[in-house]
Amino acid sequence: MNPVLTIEAVSVHAGSQRIVAPTSLALVPGRPLTIIGETGSGKSLLAQAIVxxxxxxxxxxxxxTIGDVSEDAGASGRHALWGRGITVLPQEPWLSLDPTMRALPQVAETHQFVAGLGDAEADRAAADGLAGVGLSEAGAKYPFQLSGGMAQRLAFVVARAGGAPIVIADEPTKGLDAARIGEVVDLLRKGLADGGALLTITHDVEVARRLGGEVAIMLKGEIVERGEADLVLTAPQHEYTRMLLAADPRHWPTRSPADPSVATEGNVLALRDVSASRGGRTLFSGLSLAVGPGEIVGLTGPSGCGKSTLGDVALGLVRADAGMVQRQASLPPAAFQKLYQDPVAAFPPRRTLRRTLGDLAALHRLDASKIPELMKRLRLYPALLDRRPGQVSGGELQRFSLLRVLLLKPALIVADEPSSRLDLVTQKEMIELIVDAADRDGCAIILISHDEALVDAVADRRIRLDGDVSVREPDRQSA
Structure with a gap:
């Protein structure tokens, strides 16, 4: 079968510095190609160069070469194919969605102006698309009213609405629970079954395994291993590929309990009979929870069940409908911190990261000399400090979020999907830093994640929100 997309020796440069080595590949209808690599490896830049x-x-x-359009990688003729011939499922839904438009009109607009449907037909197609990813009730909501996972699914539906036969999916399952990941993979595979071509950029090895086809492993801008998915992901030849697979949370050793000598008397946080709702729907009710110094409490559950809302209630960012929230009175407000699920929404977009961190240190009279040390531990290069948030990868920005929080030496961190944007290797390193804050400094952690294997590996106990008013609290061994 003839390729519908071919790239020959495509490389990416920042001035005289080469970021992505010359890469050649071809996409054929019905056969997926997945590029796996760590955050900042250049895989998303390669996708952007293709588009x-x-x-x-x-x-x-x-x-x-895309279809009948063949040109140098630096030319712009293929821009005319955007939406109709080739489409991108974006890595950051908050940057691609219109914050002033409700969900259904955003999807319908693409059906109307890209696919050429009439008004009524576009509305019906939009409603069907939202229903297909479990967003039937979200059509009248704005993006800011959706959870991160819901926003990602909305961006997926918008991107596919134009009917382009070539799809480049950039981290399409980031921040989604296992059920929703399965739905997105099924949607991607359906596009292949309908004769489409698929290039997926991901750090999720399981997604690559479920898609099948061919995989390519990227390290520091270069493809280091490539072949059939079943072969590469079960019998890898390159040392980096083996290290990547070994970093899966399912292979992590179970964390030992924190040193009791670190803990002090009293709880950092206590919730008693707390209830919360959103959009007229009860998320949870009658929930009680106490978190002590150095304790890690895992919080899991499906998208939209209220995990992030519970974290916001704990921090006082959202008012509970009922119940009592008590934070240790002797601690200042800055001792209660949040790692946001979408760090792009948590940084001033027009300021460099250096200035943002400098302002934080000045405001709270922090020791700015700790910044280089933390950057080294988080594998953040000093040159990144002079970039704005939109000029670094999502994974790099998430690590800057952790750096900013750790500078404040918090007593409680609500970590909301803190590693959903990271590859497996970097995820393991980042979670180890969060665990270190609990074990060494006595910081209490509420760890929100869709990854139950990750939570079970590091948490002292786990609470699962079921998406209604019930709460289950299994022990650590019940994965």
Missing amino acids: GNLPDGLSAEGHV
Whole structure:
């Protein structure tokens, strides 16, 4: 079968510095190709070079052929194919969705102006698309009223509405629970069954395994291993691939309990008979929870069940409908911190990261000399400090979020999907840093995650919200 997309020796450069090595590949209908790599490895930049949408300051070399359009990688003729011939499922839904439009009109607009449907037909197609990803009740909501996982699914539906036969999916399952990941994988596979072509960029090895086809492993801008998914992911040849697979949370050793000598008397946080709702729907009720110094409490459950809302109630960012929330009175407000699920929404977009961290240190009279040490531990290069949030990858920005929180030496961190944007290797390193804050400094942690294997590996106990008013609290051994 003839390829519908071919790239020949495509590379990405920042001035004289090469970021992505010359790469060649071809996409054929019905056969997926998945690129796996750690955060900042260059896999998303390669995808942007293919589409012709690199950030300012970067350039591409090589050759790209999409259908009948064949041109140098740095040319712009393939822009005319966006939406109709090739589409991208974005990595950051908050940057691709219109914050002033409700969900259903956003989808219908693409059906109307890209696919050419009439008004009524576009509305019906939009409603069907939302229903297909479990968002039937979200059509009248704005993006800011949706959870991170729901926003990701909305972005998925918008991107697919134009009917493009070539799909580049950039971290399409990021932040989704296991059930929703399965739905997105099924949608991607359906597009293949209908004769489409698929290039997926991901750090989720399980997604690559379920998609099948061919996989390519990228490290520092270069493909280091490539082959059939079943073969590469079960019998890897390259040392980095083996390290990547070993970093899966299902292979982590169970964390030992924190040193009791670190703990002090009293709880950092206590919730008693707390209830909360959103959009007229009860998320949870009658929930009681106490978290002591150095304790890690895992919080799991499906998308939209109220995990993030519970974390916000604990921090006082959202008022509970009923019940009592007590935070240790002797601690200042800055001792209660949140790692946001979508860090792009938590940083001033027009300021460099250096200035943002400097302002934080000045405001709270922090020791700014700790910043280089934390950056080294988080594998953040000093040059990134002079970039704005939109000029670094989502994984790099998430690590900057952790750096910012750790500078404040918090007593409680609500970590809301803190590693959903990270590859397996970097995820393990980041979770180890969060665990270290609990074990060494006595910081209490509420760890919100869709990954139950990860939570069970590090949490002292786990609470599961079931998406209604019930709560289950299994022990650590009940994965």
